[in-house]
Amino acid sequence: MPTIRQLPPNVVNKIAAGEVIERPASVVKELVENSLDAGAGRIDVTVEQGGIELIRVVDDGWGVAAEQLELALASHATSKILDADDLFRVGTLGFRGEALASIAAVSRLVFRSRPAEADLAAELEVVGGRAEPLRPAGGPHGTAVEVRNLFFNTPVRQKFLRTTQTEMGHLTEAVSRLALAHPHVHFTLSHGGRLIHDLPPGDAGQRIAALFGAELAEGLIPIDSVDGDLHLSGAVANPSHSRPNNRMQYLFLNGRFIRDRSLQHALGEAYRGLLLTGRFPVCFLHLRMPPAEVDVNVHPTKLEVRFQDGGRIYSQLLGTLRTKFLSTDLIARAQVPIATGGGVDGDEELRAATASPTQDLWEWAKRQLGPARSDDGPGGAFASPSPFGERADALQLHRVDLPPLVGR
Ligand SMILES: Nc1ncnc2c1ncn2[C@@H]1O[C@H](COP(=O)(O)OP(=O)(O)OP(=O)(O)O)[C@@H](O)[C@H]1O
Numbered sequence: 001m002p003t004i005r006q007l008p009p010n011v012v013n014k015i016a017a018g019e020v021i022e023r024p025a026s027v028v029k030e031l032v033e034n035s036l037d038a039g040a041g042r043i044d045v046t047v048e049q050g051g052i053e054l055i056r057v058v059d060d061g062w063g064v065a066a067e068q069l070e071l072a073l074a075s076h077a078t079s080k081i082l083d084a085d086d087l088f089r090v091g092t093l094g095f096r097g098e099a100l101a102s103i104a105a106v107s108r109l110v111f112r113s114r115p116a117e118a119d120l121a122a123e124l125e126v127v128g129g130r131a132e133p134l135r136p137a138g139g140p141h142g143t144a145v146e147v148r149n150l151f152f153n154t155p156v157r158q159k160f161l162r163t164t165q166t167e168m169g170h171l172t173e174a175v176s177r178l179a180l181a182h183p184h185v186h187f188t189l190s191h192g193g194r195l196i197h198d199l200p201p202g203d204a205g206q207r208i209a210a211l212f213g214a215e216l217a218e219g220l221i222p223i224d225s226v227d228g229d230l231h232l233s234g235a236v237a238n239p240s241h242s243r244p245n246n247r248m249q250y251l252f253l254n255g256r257f258i259r260d261r262s263l264q265h266a267l268g269e270a271y272r273g274l275l276l277t278g279r280f281p282v283c284f285l286h287l288r289m290p291p292a293e294v295d296v297n298v299h300p301t302k303l304e305v306r307f308q309d310g311g312r313i314y315s316q317l318l319g320t321l322r323t324k325f326l327s328t329d330l331i332a333r334a335q336v337p338i339a340t341g342g343g344v345d346g347d348e349e350l351r352a353a354t355a356s357p358t359q360d361l362w363e364w365a366k367r368q369l370g371p372a373r374s375d376d377g378p379g380g381a382f383a384s385p386s387p388f389g390e391r392a393d394a395l396q397l398h399r400v401d402l403p404p405l406v407g408r
């Protein structure tokens with residue numbers, strides 16, 4: 001009969017790292033999340049060789065006291081929750097107390113920190129999970145974490161690393177997600193001595209423009225709706241900016257990028273008829289709700305969450321987008337008939353008059369005229385019995401203009 005043994009901590013940490021640290025991009029995500037949780041106003045990410053050789057994240061957050069450094073790198077050690085009840089009021093991005101220990105188990109990590117009140121920084125180096133003695137160091141207030149030779153002691157995982165270019169693609173995407181969720185924070189990303197992103201603090205629209213270009217940002221349709229304690233804000237793109245996959249569907253929950261099939265479905269439904277098959281809408285949507293209404297502790301990387309009332313969120317998203325596409329705002333702008341004298345006997349004339357980024361939307365709205373479908377998905381509670389029918393006249397005769405997001 002085989003003997004049962006408790007695993008030593010370094011093996012436990014390596015197993016934990018397997019769940020959370022898949023590639024360099026995961027390290028960047030975890031380190032930047034720590035910087036954001038520490039109230040950083042500026043976060044600089046520097047990488048070499050797609051992050052395989054080096055990842056350095058420097059922030060100006062509140063730092064870690066020298067006497068707490070070892071604990072910060074230990075597993076299941078966190079300043080963010082105290083007990084199990086806190087799991088239902090998590091207001092920070094981290095809470096598992098595992099990320100640093102996991103990264104340190106599979107790399108050569110140096111953690112240097114100097115809180116505002118300290119005269120000197122302190123530095124701790126951990127190589128493959130083994131900590132060197134704590135040492136004093138120079139450096140500004142805040143925290144700098146350097147991770148070198150990722151997976152140097154886990155050859156199997158190392159084999160799964162892809163080319164520098166592929167890893168860099170994942171890493172850039174990880175930074176973009178964090179930067180979109182926190183536009184008020186200054187981010188930079190450099191690779192091999194080249195500055196890839198310099199994102200000064202701004203509003204959501206400016207951040208989108210800086211990452212994806214002014215053309216996309218200017219065509220965005222702002223979204224803002226409140227239902228009790230559920231707040232949905234952000235923007236969705238004009239259908240002309242659709243993509244062949246859903247990778248540009250940026251959904252954030254309480255400042256955290258998430259993937260949620262149900263909400264992606266709601267988005268697809270809202271754009272139904274507006275996009276060709278195989279095309280996906282682009283969105284940058286932020287959901288805010290009390291932490292007690294969502295379980296973020298269902299996925300090691302917290303990418304997936306479980307909503308207490310998913311149907312309600314589905315309905316709010318779908319309802320808000322549909323209403324927005326044909327909203328009172330739009331209708332109000334449509335009160336003045338277009339200058340053709342209203343003699344719209346052919347669509348061509350009207351199409352010429354609506355030659356703007358909103359044309360596709362107008363086309364879609366026209367197609368949608370008529371009774372609402374009953375297949376509104378899981379929540380099924382999109383209330384209006386005929387959301388498009390009553391708008392028919394206005395839509396057929398008048399131009400629809402959408403206000404840009406940027407600068408609002
Ligand atoms: N950049 C930083 N600035 C200030 N404190 C930090 C920073 N990075 C880590 N810490 C401290 O170290 C602790 C451990 O970090 P670690 O990332 O391992 O766990 P966590 O963030 O608490 O939870 P999770 O494993 O979910 O990320 C944090 O709780 C925090 O107190």
Ligand SMILES: [Mg+2]
Nearest residue numbers: 030034094099
């Ligand atoms: Mg963390």
